[in-house]
Amino acid sequence: MATATGPLSPSSSEDAATEARRERLFARINKIGKWFDLIGLSFITPLLRIGAGDSVKQNTRDLWRLIGAPLLAIIAFLSLWAWSAPMVQTSLGAVPGPAQVWAAAELLHQDHVREREKGAAFYERQEERNAKLMAAGKEDRVKWRDYTGKPTYYDQIWTSIQTVLMGFMIGTAFAVPLGILCGLSPSFQAALNPLIQVFKPVSPLAWLPIVTMVVSAVYVTKDPTFSKSFLTSAITVTLCSLWPTLINTALGVASIDKDLVNVGRVLKLGFWTKVFKLVLPSALPLIFTGLRLSLGVGWMVLIAAEMLAQNPGLGKFVWDEFQNGSSQSLAKIMVAVLTIGIIGLLLDRTMYAIQAAFTHAAKR
Numbered sequence: 001m002a003t004a005t006g007p008l009s010p011s012s013s014e015d016a017a018t019e020a021r022r023e024r025l026f027a028r029i030n031k032i033g034k035w036f037d038l039i040g041l042s043f044i045t046p047l048l049r050i051g052a053g054d055s056v057k058q059n060t061r062d063l064w065r066l067i068g069a070p071l072l073a074i075i076a077f078l079s080l081w082a083w084s085a086p087m088v089q090t091s092l093g094a095v096p097g098p099a100q101v102w103a104a105a106e107l108l109h110q111d112h113v114r115e116r117e118k119g120a121a122f123y124e125r126q127e128e129r130n131a132k133l134m135a136a137g138k139e140d141r142v143k144w145r146d147y148t149g150k151p152t153y154y155d156q157i158w159t160s161i162q163t164v165l166m167g168f169m170i171g172t173a174f175a176v177p178l179g180i181l182c183g184l185s186p187s188f189q190a191a192l193n194p195l196i197q198v199f200k201p202v203s204p205l206a207w208l209p210i211v212t213m214v215v216s217a218v219y220v221t222k223d224p225t226f227s228k229s230f231l232t233s234a235i236t237v238t239l240c241s242l243w244p245t246l247i248n249t250a251l252g253v254a255s256i257d258k259d260l261v262n263v264g265r266v267l268k269l270g271f272w273t274k275v276f277k278l279v280l281p282s283a284l285p286l287i288f289t290g291l292r293l294s295l296g297v298g299w300m301v302l303i304a305a306e307m308l309a310q311n312p313g314l315g316k317f318v319w320d321e322f323q324n325g326s327s328q329s330l331a332k333i334m335v336a337v338l339t340i341g342i343i344g345l346l347l348d349r350t351m352y353a354i355q356a357a358f359t360h361a362a363k364r
Helices: 010-038 044-051 056-087 098-135 153-184 186-199 204-218 228-254 258-266 271-309 314-324 329-363
Strands: none
Touching (some): 010 044, 098 329, 153 186, 153 271, 153 314, 204 228, 204 271, 271 329, 314 329
């Protein structure tokens, strides 16, 4: 028997509209979730889905994987550290546990605050003195000086970040164009490959004396924009970190779809048009892989270079505390170790987010 079909009932229409709104909501949550993934906040997405009425069981499993298991691992690590640290005796005393390291971090913060207060008081006194001289008509005796107090821990961090970014940008400026040329021209790659293989494994400790002497001889000016120590560290970072970007760029360019290359030939595209319209968008994932590796290598190289050359930065801070030998030195060194690791993680996540943004823009 045939069944007659009629118009949908009002309740069926409402259910369909509700389901459509629900699907649109989950689509928005998934879209936002991609950005949370980039900045390391993936656990927010399951919370949003639970709030929107999705399966609690499935999202709870995701929450355990994204935040529960990592937190449990961190707690286990801290517990093992706190239990085993007092058992290891060094020339500076027992290895500090998490509580002692946290106390050292607070001490470094307090030192920074006190130093900033000293600087503010110095400038206040200077302004008062100059105001009195100007009021007395002695403008020729007015002098403005910068505060020259010791750099704080935060200053050392900022110096290291500036240095590694400078070295990384200089390395990128050389590595990407050379990598593109290597990928486009087998002859150029064959010519450059021996130099890459020779210089790639050279340690920063070998480069540093050479760079120091060259910078001292070449960078001679009465009003320098950058200090010699800054340039020495940055160039050392450049020489050691550019190779992953160069190699990955060459590999990415050489492995692009041959059909794209043939299309460029058919359309008679110019060199620069071919590079920017065909080559770079296709090679972008591997280029950014190289950039992330280079930034990580540069950050490790910088700390070693600062320690060896005693240039300002976190490396010098670690070495100074080691030489200091006070009861707080080992705890402060461990604060620096954790800081170096956290900054390295943040630099990598930042580069990953930039990669996602560029890749998304290239696909549009």
